[in-house]
Amino acid sequence: MNENETPRAAELLTPEQLKQAAFDWGLTPYEYERILEGLGRQPTLTEIAMFSVEWCEHCGYPKSRNVLGMLPNTSASVEVLVGADSGGFYLTPDLAVVMKVESHNHPSQVEPYQGAATGVGGIIRDIFTCGARPVAAGNSLRFGSLSDPYTRHLLRGVVKGVGDYGNSIGVPTLAGEVSFNASYTGNCLVNAMAVGIAPTDRLLSAAARGAGNPVLYAGSRTGRDGIGGCSVLASHEFGEGEEKRPTVQIGDPFTEKRLIEACLEAATTGWIVAMKDMGAAGVTCTTSEMSAEGGMGMRIDLQRIPRRESGMQPYEVLMSESQERMLMVVARGHEDDVIRLFGRWELSAVVIGEVTDDGILTVLDGGEEVAALPAQFLTTPPRYDLPYERPAYLSEKWAYDLSAVPEPESYGEALLTLIGSPNLCSRQWVTEQYDHTVQANTVQGPGGDAGIIRVREAAPLGVAVTMDGSSRLVYLDPYEGARLLVAEAARNLACVGAEPKIVTDGLNFGNPDKPDRYYQFREAVRGIADACREFELAVISGNVSFYNESPEGPIHPTPIIGMLGVVPDVNRTASIGFRADGDRVILVGASGCPGSLAGSEYLAVLHGVEAGRPLSVSVSDEKRVQCVVRDMVRSGLAVTAHDLSEGGLAVALAECAIRGRRGARIRLPDVASAEALFGEAPSRVIATVAADRISEAAAQLATAGVPWVDLGEVGGDQLSIEGTLEVGVDELEARWEQTIPSVMSP
Amino acid sequence: MSALPPLNWGVVVFPGTNCEIETVYVLKELLGQDARTVWHRETDLSEFDGLILAGGFAHGDYLRAGAVARFSPVMDSISRFAADGGAVVGICNGFQVLVEAGLLPGAMLHNRSRRFLSRWVNLRAEASSSPLLSGLTPGEVFRVPAAHGEGCFFADPDVLAEMTANGQIAFRYCGEDGAVTDTANPNGSLECIAGVTNAGGNVLALMPHPERAAEAVLGGDDGRRILESIIRGARPRLARAA
Numbered sequence A: 001m002n003e004n005e006t007p008r009a010a011e012l013l014t015p016e017q018l019k020q021a022a023f024d025w026g027l028t029p030y031e032y033e034r035i036l037e038g039l040g041r042q043p044t045l046t047e048i049a050m051f052s053v054e055w056c057e058h059c060g061y062p063k064s065r066n067v068l069g070m071l072p073n074t075s076a077s078v079e080v081l082v083g084a085d086s087g088g089f090y091l092t093p094d095l096a097v098v099m100k101v102e103s104h105n106h107p108s109q110v111e112p113y114q115g116a117a118t119g120v121g122g123i124i125r126d127i128f129t130c131g132a133r134p135v136a137a138g139n140s141l142r143f144g145s146l147s148d149p150y151t152r153h154l155l156r157g158v159v160k161g162v163g164d165y166g167n168s169i170g171v172p173t174l175a176g177e178v179s180f181n182a183s184y185t186g187n188c189l190v191n192a193m194a195v196g197i198a199p200t201d202r203l204l205s206a207a208a209r210g211a212g213n214p215v216l217y218a219g220s221r222t223g224r225d226g227i228g229g230c231s232v233l234a235s236h237e238f239g240e241g242e243e244k245r246p247t248v249q250i251g252d253p254f255t256e257k258r259l260i261e262a263c264l265e266a267a268t269t270g271w272i273v274a275m276k277d278m279g280a281a282g283v284t285c286t287t288s289e290m291s292a293e294g295g296m297g298m299r300i301d302l303q304r305i306p307r308r309e310s311g312m313q314p315y316e317v318l319m320s321e322s323q324e325r326m327l328m329v330v331a332r333g334h335e336d337d338v339i340r341l342f343g344r345w346e347l348s349a350v351v352i353g354e355v356t357d358d359g360i361l362t363v364l365d366g367g368e369e370v371a372a373l374p375a376q377f378l379t380t381p382p383r384y385d386l387p388y389e390r391p392a393y394l395s396e397k398w399a400y401d402l403s404a405v406p407e408p409e410s411y412g413e414a415l416l417t418l419i420g421s422p423n424l425c426s427r428q429w430v431t432e433q434y435d436h437t438v439q440a441n442t443v444q445g446p447g448g449d450a451g452i453i454r455v456r457e458a459a460p461l462g463v464a465v466t467m468d469g470s471s472r473l474v475y476l477d478p479y480e481g482a483r484l485l486v487a488e489a490a491r492n493l494a495c496v497g498a499e500p501k502i503v504t505d506g507l508n509f510g511n512p513d514k515p516d517r518y519y520q521f522r523e524a525v526r527g528i529a530d531a532c533r534e535f536e537l538a539v540i541s542g543n544v545s546f547y548n549e550s551p552e553g554p555i556h557p558t559p560i561i562g563m564l565g566v567v568p569d570v571n572r573t574a575s576i577g578f579r580a581d582g583d584r585v586i587l588v589g590a591s592g593c594p595g596s597l598a599g600s601e602y603l604a605v606l607h608g609v610e611a612g613r614p615l616s617v618s619v620s621d622e623k624r625v626q627c628v629v630r631d632m633v634r635s636g637l638a639v640t641a642h643d644l645s646e647g648g649l650a651v652a653l654a655e656c657a658i659r660g661r662r663g664a665r666i667r668l669p670d671v672a673s674a675e676a677l678f679g680e681a682p683s684r685v686i687a688t689v690a691a692d693r694i695s696e697a698a699a700q701l702a703t704a705g706v707p708w709v710d711l712g713e714v715g716g717d718q719l720s721i722e723g724t725l726e727v728g729v730d731e732l733e734a735r736w737e738q739t740i741p742s743v744m745s746p
Numbered sequence B: 001m002s003a004l005p006p007l008n009w010g011v012v013v014f015p016g017t018n019c020e021i022e023t024v025y026v027l028k029e030l031l032g033q034d035a036r037t038v039w040h041r042e043t044d045l046s047e048f049d050g051l052i053l054a055g056g057f058a059h060g061d062y063l064r065a066g067a068v069a070r071f072s073p074v075m076d077s078i079s080r081f082a083a084d085g086g087a088v089v090g091i092c093n094g095f096q097v098l099v100e101a102g103l104l105p106g107a108m109l110h111n112r113s114r115r116f117l118s119r120w121v122n123l124r125a126e127a128s129s130s131p132l133l134s135g136l137t138p139g140e141v142f143r144v145p146a147a148h149g150e151g152c153f154f155a156d157p158d159v160l161a162e163m164t165a166n167g168q169i170a171f172r173y174c175g176e177d178g179a180v181t182d183t184a185n186p187n188g189s190l191e192c193i194a195g196v197t198n199a200g201g202n203v204l205a206l207m208p209h210p211e212r213a214a215e216a217v218l219g220g221d222d223g224r225r226i227l228e229s230i231i232r233g234a235r236p237r238l239a240r241a242a
Helices: A007-011 A015-024 A029-039 A045-054 A105-110 A112-128 A149-169 A229-233 A253-267 A282-294 A314-319 A335-344 A393-398 A411-419 A472-476 A478-495 A515-535 A601-607 A619-634 A648-660 A674-678 A691-704 A729-744 B020-030 B074-083 B093-100 B157-165 B222-233 B237-241
Strands: A088-090 A095-103 A133-143 A173-180 A189-199 A214-219 A272-277 A297-301 A325-330 A349-356 A360-365 A368-374 A442-444 A451-454 A462-469 A499-508 A538-545 A558-567 A584-588 A638-643 A664-666 A685-689 A708-714 A718-721 A725-728 B008-013 B034-039 B050-053 B087-091 B107-109 B117-125 B141-148 B152-154 B169-174 B193-197 B203-206
Touching: A015 A029, A015 A045, A029 A045, A045 A282, A045 A314, A045 A368, A088 A499, A088 A538, A095 A112, A095 A462, A095 A499, A095 A558, A105 A112, A105 A149, A105 A189, A112 A133, A112 A149, A112 A189, A112 A253, A112 A272, A133 A149, A133 A253, A133 A451, A133 A462, A133 A558, A149 A173, A149 A189, A149 A253, A149 A729, A173 A451, A189 A462, A189 A499, A189 A538, A189 A558, A214 A253, A214 A335, A253 A272, A253 A325, A253 A335, A272 A282, A282 A297, A282 A314, A282 A325, A282 A360, A314 A360, A314 A368, A325 A335, A335 A349, A393 A472, A411 A601, A411 A648, A411 A674, A411 A725, A411 A729, A462 A478, A472 A478, A472 A515, A478 A499, A478 A515, A478 A558, A478 A619, A478 A638, A478 A685, A499 A515, A515 A538, A515 A558, A515 A619, A584 A619, A584 A648, A584 A691, A601 A674, A619 A638, A619 A685, A619 A691, A638 A648, A648 A664, A648 A674, A648 A685, A648 A718, A648 A729, A685 A691, A691 A708, A718 A729, A725 A729, B008 B020, B020 B034, B020 B222, B050 B074, B050 B093, B074 B087, B087 B093, B087 B222, B093 B107, B093 B203, B117 B193, B141 B222, B152 B193, B169 B203
Parallel strands: A095 A538, A133 A173, A173 A462, A297 A360, A499 A538, A664 A718, B008 B034, B008 B050, B050 B087, B087 B203
Antiparallel strands: A088 A095, A095 A189, A133 A189, A214 A325, A214 A349, A272 A325, A297 A349, A360 A368, A442 A451, A451 A462, A462 A558, A499 A558, A584 A685, A584 A708, A638 A685, A664 A708, A718 A725, B107 B152, B117 B141, B117 B169, B169 B193, B193 B203
């Protein structure tokens, strides 16, 4: 498109040129036919732009929506929120919790600092647009090998981007993960999550209502940044030969912070009929989706939208993903009140149009009509049932002979290697760049099994959040891997004494048009859905990111689970560090789990192998373990609790020792083996109990019908496992701490 | 110890400040004070016994932390409030603003790691002449959270010598045992300085956040003792008027 063309000239393209523009913006021939058929006429260039963003995967979910229908969005155990832009549930009759995850993978790969920062900004807006104050943030970051200089560039930029944005707006970052795997080399993953709390009478809807009500635009001015961010950048694989940097948006957390305060104040006035943030697809998305949701239309004039550059074409204004902008429907007669309110926060708000009852989104550019589309049609892309096929690699990977894996020469050395490996070492270099104590509600920050915040309005009530991803196990078995992931997230919450309630899922996969990738997606979603049903969890929001591929191949399929649970009393929680010498160390759950080295960190780190068939998790066993651990934590019986996951029993013990700065004397119930030490069977937790209460614990565990074993006692400055290994806690800590700083710090 | 005097605090909020809610909460709900936020365009501070400049990123901290905030309308009133002997306390970003405004000596640089740093730190109370710190014993150690990107305190040698001689050093970063060492210094601050006062002792600022350490359930309540000392040492409005 030539920038010097007048809007009118741009509309006078030939049908062939219009069709080409549609394809350039990512619409398919089939979709273009559907548009012609639905409208019964030739669309304008501006209208094509609007379809291209609304029908892309990021906004309309055409390729995932049918599969996502498997996920349970309600559960018997929670009262799920209805009608808000982000999903949530009623924590108390007066307080609602909202939560959502969103990916910013492609922008972060192109421009890590801004890509990650705007990912945080976007997810935070999704929270306060509902009238909820953002109270916690989390993120899941996945990169290629740490030894690759470009990975370090991405890690440095992404972490600084997440930190600078989240720190500036004053939201504590409590949960998250950082993981390295060669499959992410050309396509990193940045998933950001946020949690908000709102008094139920201040929750805002995103549905436009009331013909004649004014439509207001608030916040930053509109520029050319981010045009095509969702449809062009995030809807193709990398490596197709384009310079995509201009499609990345630029964040301004200072404006966001004022927007938070202005929007939350506005939510108390009763003047706001509906609110929605302009994320992907900006003005198009908000005007069309708010209209469609309310069964209404809108008439807006693009000339009234504040611009940061001149000469923008209508389609550019409509597609721009400039950050920190909100759209509001205001009760007629209160527009000046709202403009004054935003003015007090030194933010501009302007009327750009009004709600109509014809169901049509009419877009004017000054006096000229440049688009008139039925809102419902615009927001209802075709849904595809794509072909899928079991990936060829699975049979080969499952056939891997675990019994042929040699035992290490030294178990102690193997433990030191694992604890210092990129995926198991300390994340302090990362988490220290995130403010985790702002708002003065943080009971447990990052580094434990889950973050905990107090809910001040309902103290001593609190909520715990965890964000967990899985890639290797999902790669090796998409269905079971996804079930294991849900079980692990729930186990993390149980270990801090929380009862899991709601889930937000970030689904990161390869190109869905390739049947083996689509199989991974379908099976993983099925696994999440089944596990959530069994755990009685409602999946209240989520995000899909496809096309995570580079010339080196697809990423490992990577679902991310954000899970939130309720802590009845924040004074009764547990953390992972050993507390006192003499405490008994117990393993709750099964010991000796054959086959548990499949897909393990041990195999990957010590043998460079990603293979084996992951174990299946029995949700009923898992729930019994979680239930008894949660009860023991809440009653104060268990002072330490830590879930067994990557690295297995030995790594979990080492983490408890490092974090508690004290050792332990352990005797294994089975013969020492790599499997016993480093196997990753699910449904297992390490806990410590005061020596004089061990019989109480034994009785409780017996009643629960959960297998357990007394492993030994806390004490000394060595982690010793009888006849197997003896390593100083200082040495473990040194190996654990130095890995990331040694490659990242000057 | 006797009950805290019931004072009225103004918590100054610039666009971009982000610690005002918990600061007001701690003052009102935990310390029995009266408190409200003061928007940066307000100029009448006559109702207050003391002021706190809360943490955050005033005006986005875009040029340099606190550099734009000094031009906010409230700043002239804060200067007069301080000149009258009123207690003015800066926490984190508030410290940066007070330094930029010239109400405190020295300057604030980026952390030596060039990274934002969020971590619990130990502070040692120094032998200070400030009434705001008279409730603390020199050498006493406090564990409180710090969270900042520009917290490296700097001053010229002659300024530093004068501050030291006047008892204007309020807190230094230290180990758990109170030892002031470079390892305990999180941001490269000159002589591990974490908090300072003006010559009159009524303007105090520190980089770490005592308001985030006012309840045991949040990991410690050492910060509460610092805030209590400030409340006891502040000269109330009526005393200043007399």
